[in-house]
Amino acid sequence: MSDDKYRHKWWGWGLEGIEYDMDARPSLWPWIRQKGELGDDPDLRPRVDLSEIRLPPARNTESLASALRMVVGDCNVRGDDDDRLVHCYGRSYRDVARLRAGIVDTAPDLVVYPGGHDDVVRIVELATQHGATLVPFGGGTNVAGCVERTAHDSRPGITLDMRRMNRLLAVDAQSRTADLEPGLFGPQIEEALAPHGLTLGHHPDSYIYSTLGGWLATRSAGTQSNVYGKIEDMVVGMTVVTPTGVIETRALPAASNGPDLNRLLVGSEGTFGVITRATMRVHAIPEYEDYRMLLFPTFQDGFAALHECVQCGYMPSLARLSDEAETEFMFAAKHPATGFQRWIEGPAKKLLKARGYGRPAALVLAFEGPRQLTLELRRGAMAIFKKHRTFDLGASPGESWKESRYDVPYLRDFMMDYGAIADSFETSTVWSNLMRLYETSNEALRRVIGDVTGFHGYIGSHISHLYETGACLYYTIAVRCREGSTPEEAIEQYSEIKRVATETFVSGGGALSHHHGVGYEHRPWIERELSERGLASLRQLKESLDPDGIMNPGGLLASEGPARIDGSD
Template sequence: MTIDRGTLRWNGWGPVKQENPLPGDAPQWGWIEETLGVSRLPSTPAVMLHDIRLPHCRLTDAQLGRLREIVGENQLRTDDYERAFHARGKSYHDLLYVRAGKLDMAPDAVVYPRSADEVLAVVKLCADEEIALIPYGGGSSVVGGINAISKSLGGAILTLDTTLLTRIIQIDKVSMTARIEAGIYGPQLEEQLQTHGVTLGHYPQSFNYSTLGGWIAARGAGQQSNRYGKAEKWLVSAKLATPKGFWTTEATPASAAGPNLNQLVAGSEGTLGVIVEATVKIHDLPERKDYRGYLFKTFAAGVEAARRINHAEIPVAMVRLSDAPETYFFQTFSSSSSGGLKSKLQRAYLKMKGFDEAPCLMLIGHEGPKDTVIWAQEQTEEICKRQGALALGTGPGKRWYHGRFDSPAVRDPMMDRGIGIDTLETSTRWSNITKLHDKVVDAIDTAMAANMPEQHARGIVMAHVSHSYPDGASLYFTFIFPRQLDREVEQWQAIKRAASDAILMNGGTISHHHGVGADHVPWLAEEKGEIGMALLKATKREMDPKGVMNPGKVLG
């Protein structure tokens, strides 16, 4: 069974009935207020759906009738809830509009196809009628990737929700591949695979509310990508419904028959067609998992340890290094719970060891056969200690693993109290990691300082390395700030623009795993170059000559 849309928040993250991680009497609020330098945190609740007026449906009766013939009466939705739910993704930028009730770009209708053939029929109808078609999986995009943008001013918009395409069609344990429909959610996918003793191993932070097709479309990365790979690594083959018919990419383990077209599908973000199924690489369930923490005196020392671990080709599942502000923020934020690093005894111990200034926390995870995990853990610990690290044992790793999908739920109560919180990510070479980190932190800090609601207000910016490779690693930034309630979007745009400019000016990519969507379009041409952009645009024209597939994304 897929997730019932009615149980999820249309204007926030997760289930409607989930427990509030930051209730009004939470001790963290005082610390947040003091840290952000604001006189008080205002009440800024979201607008209720019944107070919102959605745009008039621009689909004709004839078009709606044809859609009903394809998917059936119950699978075509035109009610306010479905249209609002599918209007935008889950970025901070999106939620500024959604929570304010500004749903001018809501789809005119939503369809829930139950088969690849139904998807293809819907795609062809939209091409014939020149209706903008927005492929939608879990809706967790944070770059405007599934926003309901029309093909032309005043044009009709249809969102195609894939979440009834949930079958695992075949598991090949000889080749260690699985063929799976693209609308399946992460938990459902892993539950079914693990009954057969195998796993995909792709666990992004959005795991509970994102789908296989979405992971591929955005070139997503799971938290254990060092072991299992990003989406473009574990994708074997994909089947797409396009305006020109079904397209299935090559499925051989290797080929010299021209460029591998799977790499066009991974990262296409619904602009070439709708991914209806995929063949992916799978792995035996790990016999053992080991996650533990290390403290470094400096971010640079932690980066050097991560580089050495990668260059030693030690089979790690994850190497995650927080900078000093992130280490301080999350340990202070959770200090009310037992086992936090902020207890007096722990502070005294860290001071004695020389880690009381601005330590940086690294979490290292290992998964696989027992003997391999034991050996790999010993090797990584030796490298960390050579770089001056303090081993913290498995406690920090277990706490992170237990709550690794919980962070997005904190944003809703923060937005209810006038606080903005957003993320962005990039990657670069090892030789450039610390420089890029410092430049982007400085750019965000400067932009936040120039866009504050009060004289003494300030923001927080923090970062971590979360995915690493032989030649470099990703950097993931989180920034928290008091909102300028009279110019919220402009405030966000100023910060986003400053950070994105700093990324490209200092050797980073505009996105490591979130994708391009609509938000990163202004920076893509500079990264790809004139010839690269011409190739991408030519592919788009050939696959989607009328431009109906997810307009406004990737190529603008």
């Protein structure tokens, strides 16, 4: 299939043959083993062989498949096990753990690759006529169970892989907008815009393997969201094919034409229809970029500095303030110093310790844009940071963070070989609640991880994605599963950790999710988030767009009662 360079290995992150380069970071594995309590004698969990995986039998879809072939061509309608397997789950720990253990109880019957908007219109019509369900699929990197169908749905299931719809349709450089197809992966978008001197400026950590359609459908956030906004702030017009017709919104700079349909369509996670085009705000490629790393004596100092900086108007394009635990991880994961750096490393550490940075909190900070403006912003921000006792480590660690930021997801696969449960959970809240939520979430995670696994594990957190009113709080955990656990038991332990994390966020005044979306994993909390009437209104809207409920029926707006966190509803 075209663009296989963006297709994940069936059992983990990224392409077959690319793995986390542990050898280049000699301090990291001993540190992870100790923190994750993975031990000297690892509970090595090899993954099953691909040939051992038994997919649920495909339903008889012959007449539907031949009608679809007439639309997109023979090679773009696939029912082989390889294609079905890579489209069955997303990429949360639970997804990857099931794949590695060969637990696949639901898979699409057919995978279809449309080549353009008209193909999608015909496919949606055919699905409706044949009583089939449709799940749009971008890169499959979602971590909330957004592309998984419920096992008990007896209708034929089509997954619509959007990767062939990967064209830049038009650019209006004067107005700084671009019309893009939704199957474009992150690097393809930047490659297409670069000759025009433009950038979209959306770089989630999953950038390489996720698509514009997936970003829009889940309300994704990129690392520079502080200046470019979340994806919902970037979109100005959309085309969405629903089972009852095509919705088109016009690309205007601003309007007062009733409720904002773009805002209703983003975040719909494939349950209203298929996004076939988006007009996006784009930006001049920044003239100047400044990445650096700062240290604060404590996370609390860093928090106070960021809060003041943002509210005084010195908004960095990127700010990721790690707590003390995550900062330790960052230092363990760095490439060993060489030459002069190595020579001064020991004395520098001693000096920092003596000055109160014994267990510091690191801030990765970036400013970008026109050179003069960027320098002024940086100057203003640094003056505030200095008041909060910052120590500027300079550009080199900031640059190396930038270079290696897309490597980290590979680390989870490495740790899972050793029986580790590893994943991330995220929320957002207002500044006045942020440190309180941080403390309660830390405590809740510490307790549940100990209870369910019997180990302490690693819990690290950072603040990122800044707003005048608040910020995103992001947790990463890694812990050995309870000794002797089967893969199913390890998944149960993870589900309980995730349940407690999400419950703590929602009951503590945080968002159900800042950017990971809802899927079925977060669905148990959606009514509390939107209110009973709010959720009912969205369901009524879905019913008017999709009366037969064929669009992603297991996802966000499924109405068959509360989902269980293990997805077995």
